[in-house]
Amino acid sequence: MGVTKKEHFTTQQNDIANIAKALGHPARIAIIEYLLNVDTCICGDIVNELPLAQPTVSQHLKELKNANLIRGNIEGNAICYCINPETLTHLQDYFLKIIAKINKSTCC
Amino acid sequence: MGVTKKEHFTTQQNDIANIAKALGHPARIAIIEYLLNVDTCICGDIVNELPLAQPTVSQHLKELKNANLIRGNIEGNAICYCINPETLTHLQDYFLKIIAKINKSTCC
DNA sequence: ATTCTTTATCGTAATATTGCAATTAAATAA
DNA sequence: TTATTTAATTGCAATATTACGATAAAGAAT
Numbered sequence: 001m002g003v004t005k006k007e008h009f010t011t012q013q014n015d016i017a018n019i020a021k022a023l024g025h026p027a028r029i030a031i032i033e034y035l036l037n038v039d040t041c042i043c044g045d046i047v048n049e050l051p052l053a054q055p056t057v058s059q060h061l062k063e064l065k066n067a068n069l070i071r072g073n074i075e076g077n078a079i080c081y082c083i084n085p086e087t088l089t090h091l092q093d094y095f096l097k098i099i100a101k102i103n104k105s106t107c108c
Numbered sequence: 109m110g111v112t113k114k115e116h117f118t119t120q121q122n123d124i125a126n127i128a129k130a131l132g133h134p135a136r137i138a139i140i141e142y143l144l145n146v147d148t149c150i151c152g153d154i155v156n157e158l159p160l161a162q163p164t165v166s167q168h169l170k171e172l173k174n175a176n177l178i179r180g181n182i183e184g185n186a187i188c189y190c191i192n193p194e195t196l197t198h199l200q201d202y203f204l205k206i207i208a209k210i211n212k213s214t215c216c
Numbered sequence: 217a218t219t220c221t222t223t224a225t226c227g228t229a230a231t232a233t234t235g236c237a238a239t240t241a242a243a244t245a246a
Numbered sequence: 247t248t249a250t251t252t253a254a255t256t257g258c259a260a261t262a263t264t265a266c267g268a269t270a271a272a273g274a275a276t
Contacts, residue, residue: 004264008159009134013141021132025234026117026125033121036209041216044252051116056235058254073216077243077252080216088207095200101144102196108149108181108188112234112262133264152222161266166224168264185222185273
């Protein structure tokens with residue numbers, strides 16, 4: 001039915017899945033990496049950097065923003081995007097916990 | 109057009125995106141967490157654990173297997189699934205690098 | 217051999233995602 | 247005011263995902 005049964009899973013499971021989903025596209029990984037590589041914050045030259053049309057980039061930025069992975073500040077008629085460190089750290093913390101558990105369990 | 113322009117991005121970007129994508133569903137996060145919580149490796153009682161039908165679980169397991177996040181070993185007529193630590197560690201290492209960069213950059 | 221158990225696959229419906237051309241909105245520059 | 251710049255939104259087509267009933271495949275148990 002193409003519709004995820006989100007309500008059957010915990011808030012944390014949905015939370016982590018949403019962040020992971022937002023990172024589940026090479027263009028969005030590329031945007032994150034680009035934002036990291038540039039010292040000052042950028043707006044629309046992300047479009048020049050990526051092999052995608054402006055509306056497509058705008059859509060990817062929207063998804064990253066919805067997942068709280070980036071922030072966008074209005075600066076004149078441009079918009080300055082930057083990484084939101086908290087969300088990446090949150091995901092990192094989750095994986096740290098997960099990986100810590102792996103070592104304790106035996107595997108088939 | 110519903111088709112990702114994967115070829116325009118680097119292998120690493122596609123690599124990370126694929127792993128993230130596989131984790132981008134609460135059911136698959138739940139499966140990972142369940143596999144971690146059980147000492148011995150499990151096969152089909154993942155189905156009993158999740159609020160999803162058997163074919164749906166099987167499909168999610170397939171995606172986790174395709175992303176190399178889990179492994180499945182045949183054991184009689186059952187299949188024993190377990191976490192593949194390498195892929196999670198690989199993702200973890202990537203985020204460590206990413207987060208290390210954030211601190212150095214100023215944000216808007 | 218037959219039945220049971222376990223899991224994968226097929227087929228299908230509902231919905232979501234990806235991508236872009238065209239347009240709109242809003243601030244800036246002329 | 248009238249361009250111009252910048253980025254979001256709309257509308258649409260192509261494809262992917264999610265979910266499950268039905269079925270198949272393959273080993274175990276009887």
